[in-house]
Each structure stands twice: as C-alpha cells, then as structure tokens.
Amino acid sequence: MAKRGALDLASGLGGKLSKQQVDSAAQQYVNYHELYGGEEESRKSNYAELANKYYDLVTSFYEYGWGDSFHLAGRWHGETLRESIKRHQHFMALQLGLKEGMKVLDVGCGIGGPLVEIARFSSTSITGLNNNDYQISRGQEFILSAGLSEKCNFLKGDFMDMPISDNSFDAAYSLQATCHAPNALGVYSEVYRVLKPGQYFALDEWCLTDQFDSNNARHRTIKAEIELGDGLPDIRTTRQCIQAMKDAGFEVVCAKDLASDFPCPWYQPMDPTHISWSSFQCTRIGHFITRTIVNTLEFLRIAPAGSMKVYNFLQTASEGLLKGGREGIFTANFFILGRKPALETGTTIGNL
Numbered sequence: 001m002a003k004r005g006a007l008d009l010a011s012g013l014g015g016k017l018s019k020q021q022v023d024s025a026a027q028q029y030v031n032y033h034e035l036y037g038g039e040e041e042s043r044k045s046n047y048a049e050l051a052n053k054y055y056d057l058v059t060s061f062y063e064y065g066w067g068d069s070f071h072l073a074g075r076w077h078g079e080t081l082r083e084s085i086k087r088h089q090h091f092m093a094l095q096l097g098l099k100e101g102m103k104v105l106d107v108g109c110g111i112g113g114p115l116v117e118i119a120r121f122s123s124t125s126i127t128g129l130n131n132n133d134y135q136i137s138r139g140q141e142f143i144l145s146a147g148l149s150e151k152c153n154f155l156k157g158d159f160m161d162m163p164i165s166d167n168s169f170d171a172a173y174s175l176q177a178t179c180h181a182p183n184a185l186g187v188y189s190e191v192y193r194v195l196k197p198g199q200y201f202a203l204d205e206w207c208l209t210d211q212f213d214s215n216n217a218r219h220r221t222i223k224a225e226i227e228l229g230d231g232l233p234d235i236r237t238t239r240q241c242i243q244a245m246k247d248a249g250f251e252v253v254c255a256k257d258l259a260s261d262f263p264c265p266w267y268q269p270m271d272p273t274h275i276s277w278s279s280f281q282c283t284r285i286g287h288f289i290t291r292t293i294v295n296t297l298e299f300l301r302i303a304p305a306g307s308m309k310v311y312n313f314l315q316t317a318s319e320g321l322l323k324g325g326r327e328g329i330f331t332a333n334f335f336i337l338g339r340k341p342a343l344e345t346g347t348t349i350g351n352l
Contacts, residue, residue, distance in 0.1 A: 009060050009061065009063075009293070009303075011060075012138075013061070013303055013307055013310070014056060015059055015134030016056055016134045017057075020304070022057070022306040023304065023305040023309065024306070025057060025306070026057055026306040026313075027309065029050070029057060030228065030313055033224065033228040034227065034228070035225065035316075043227075044182035044233045044234065045182070047160075047181065047182040048131060050180075051131065051231050052132050054230075054231030055231070057310045058310060059111065059132075059134060061310065061314055063138075064290075067085075068111055068113030068116075068142060069113030069114050069117070069175075070110045070113070070176075071110075071114070071175045071204065072266040072333065073085050073087070073266055074088075074259055074261060074264065074265060074333060075262055075263075075264035077263055079264070081269055084264075085113075086117055089114045089118050090121050092173050092202050092204075093121050095200075095202045095335075095337055096171045096173060096202050098118070098122035098124050101123075102125070102171055103168070103169050103171075104125065104126045104169060104170065104171045104172065105171070106118075106126055106127065106128045106129065107129055107159050107174035107177060107187070108130065108159060108174055108178060109135075109177070110130070111142055112128055112142045112143055112152070112154070115139070115143070115152055116142060116143060116146045116148055116152065118173075119151055119152050120146075120148075125152065126151070126152050127153055127154070127169075128152070128154045129157055129159055129162065129164075130154060130157075131156065131158050133156070136154045140154060159178065159181065159191075160181060160182070160186045162190045164194045165194070166193050168196070169194055169199070170196060171200055171201075172191050172194070172199075172200075172202075173203060174204070175203075176204045176206055176332060178203060179230075179236075180231060180232060180233070181233075184240060184241050184244035185247050188244050188247075189248040189249070192250060192340055197341065197342050198341070198343070201337070201339075202335070202337050204333055204334065204335055205241050205334045205335075206230075206235060206330070206334070207235065207236060207241055207331055208236065208329060209328060209329055209330065210237075210238070211327070211328045211329045213329075219329050222323045222324045222327070222329065223235055223320075223329075223330070225317070226320040226330065228316050228320075229314055229315075229317020229319075229321075230317050230321075235330070238257065242255050242336065245336055245338045249340065249341070250339060253337040253339055254335065254336070255335070255336045255337075257331045257333065257334050257335075258333040259331050259332075266325065266331075266332050270321050270322040270325075271322055294307050294308055295308060
C-alpha cells in the first residue's frame, strides 16, 4: 500500500503540516542539529517535537523509496531488500515466541509495515504506539487495506510516558525506533511497566560500537550526520543500551550485533555504487532521478517549498549511515532480548 509514485510523494510531503509550513519546519528541524549549530541538550529536551517534525517531513520520502517498513536489515546473497526486511520481522516474532491469542505492543510502529507482517506471521493482536498523527493516519489506511482492522490498532502516545496500564501486554518489540528517545532507560522502563511479568521485549537499536572514538573528529562528524538525517537527539553505545535494559529491570537474555551474521551488510542499500533493482532509488541513477523529480515538483509548486531541504538532509543520513557502517563505528542492527522477571510464588499484581 505504500505510496511509490512521484505525485504521491509530493502530495504527502509535509505530513500534517500545511504546504506553507514545510520550508520553515525543515529549517527549524535542521537547526536542532550539531552540523547547523544545534546542541544535544536542546534535542533531548525537545525530543518529541524533533521526532514529529522529522516524520511529518520525511514519511512520504520513506514510503516512496523504502516501502511500508522503515528499518534496515542484513541480507543474504540473492535476497531482495524487501525480503530481508520481512525475514527480519519474522526473526523478531520468533525471538518473542509469539503465538495466536497474544497481545503485542509495537513501540514506535511507523506506518505499520512491521505490525501488519508480524500480525499475519504470528496470528497475534498488535497495538502500534506512535506519537505522529500523520503516520497514524497512514497506518490506519494500511491495516484497513490489509484486512487487519479487527486484530491491529494504533495508539497515539509518547513512548517515554505511555498511555497504557501496567502489565497489559504479552510481548513487546521495537524496530529501530527507540533511538528517538532522549534516554534509553526512560523508554525501556516504560516497556517494562506495561509488559506482563515473565514476558519478553525484543528490540533493534541504532548504536555506536566499541570502535567509535569520541576524540576522532571524523567519527564525531559521521555521528552528527546520522543524527541530522534520522531525527536523533543522540546515539548511544551498545554498552549503554545493555546497561539501560538491566537498570530498567530486564533480564538480558541476548545482546548481539546482528550485522556480523550476514554477507551483505545492512548499509548496502545506501551504497550508490551497488546496483540492485530491488533498491533502485538508492543507486546513483536512482538518486539523480529522485533529486530531479523533487526539484521539478518544487519548482512547479506541486511539492511545497522546502522539499529539497528535506531531500538533502535525507541524503546526509544515507551518507552518514554508509560511512558509519563501513568503518564499523555504527550499527543499525544491535539486537537485545530482555525478559521481565516472573512474579515470585505468592505475589499478586497488586503487590508490585
């Protein structure tokens, strides 16, 4: 269902923003970031506005270039981008042991691509938590067209303060979404609170690896490019994420960079020299065509003023991710599986 045509790209660009607001919103967004003089503390204290502006501005681009699932995955030889993304979603479902009748939470669900695929694969009921009105409206269209309105739904809310009762869900997952949180402990603690005792939380995190050197100017620039291009207040290390899971109360069952498992790296789609029909928009020719389309649509006033600003910072994201992945200082596939401890014998929910 994801929109792929140029006119669809133009009509959706800006999300819930009016066409007149796009240019100023794009400028306000980039001004939050280090490469434009912004500061980390400002991004963290305004994380919700940062993420909302980002997804209003970029969701149409993501659908045009990426489809309905806004995340990355390693690939096997001969596997298409879409196949790798679906396989990764199935992997998450299997790690959680999902089965029919379970009530599952998707933390930061985007427009619902993973939610739909995992619901079909596991026969579970899934609630997608999202704080962006435009993505929720797109997601509602998506689950309706998929025939899953009876099993799937969306909930508007901030994952740092979820509008959900304690001990409500049988499982939870997050696919490269909690990186938008101002701190890992806050969002992991909220997931812990809403999970039933004894149940599991599986997530992919965007992380700096042990090879990142904060004293290396090039490393710092790559980090800043990824933050600018992907709406991030900061990027945490793998060690910080593991510790935050433990501090939130989870038993860490598994913590692993999945990037090492595959011959084709997660950042391959960002490599403009890699020729693939399944990710044509990411090739040099694809970049040229998309840039020309956006430039033309903005010139003709079909797309709003500021569209090229959005395209340009997304290109910065692509370049930063490619450099970070190649140099081994960043991974988009740091997998953590945590378990909320079961209740002790004789303990009731009311005693928690």
